[in-house]
Amino acid sequence: QPRASRLVSQGVELGFLRREADPDDARRTLIALTDKGRAITNRFRGAQRENVDQALSTFSEDERAQLASLLTRLADAWPK
Template sequence: MLDQGALDELFDTLARYIRIRDRATHTTFKTRDGEVESAAFKSLFHLARQPMRSRELAENLNADPSTVSRYVAQLVDLGLVRREADPDDGRATQLVITDDGRARVEAMRAVRRTAMDQAMSDWSDDELRTLVGLLGRFVDAAETVIAPPCAKAGPDSLDALGKGQK
């Protein structure tokens, strides 16, 4: 069994990080065409990796398809995403990031990198890689027990965790 005090410290640290993240996250971004929800911009990071159908994007974001549909409509209206016929199934459409969308992703990445570079200026590259590896391992493990993707929380969810079920 893992050190219970260390686990409590982990949750305290995660809670501190979430508070910092919440302070830094805006609910909307102002654009020349109006306001767009920040969650819509998160979609761009997924689409920058590869085109995908709206349903796949919803799964990647762990979000309701109708919500993602609203995000996509905003991004299409801004010219950051376009809909194209799916090459595997011409009846379906996939979402493709535009050059403007890719430029927006790169700009957002630059802001994040600058902030983290300042925050971690006394870290070595090896320490950063260790953090990334361990944090990824932690998130993968926690996701299977705490919040499996697209799982519906039921009344027995906490009971199952209390009994050590995985």
């Protein structure tokens, strides 16, 4: 809890996050991305996608299908 609170506070200070009142419960605070935070998130996701595309560039279509199947099995078997 303390670590999460510090991370949120840092995100607010840096302009990546904003705190909002919870309309359903005044005791709670909601955390939302700012436009600046959303832009960084989108760049990160784009970089991740580029890295995955690069890593898979030498895989055949059959290998990609096999990897997708195995990852699906792993996700389905993951303890919840």
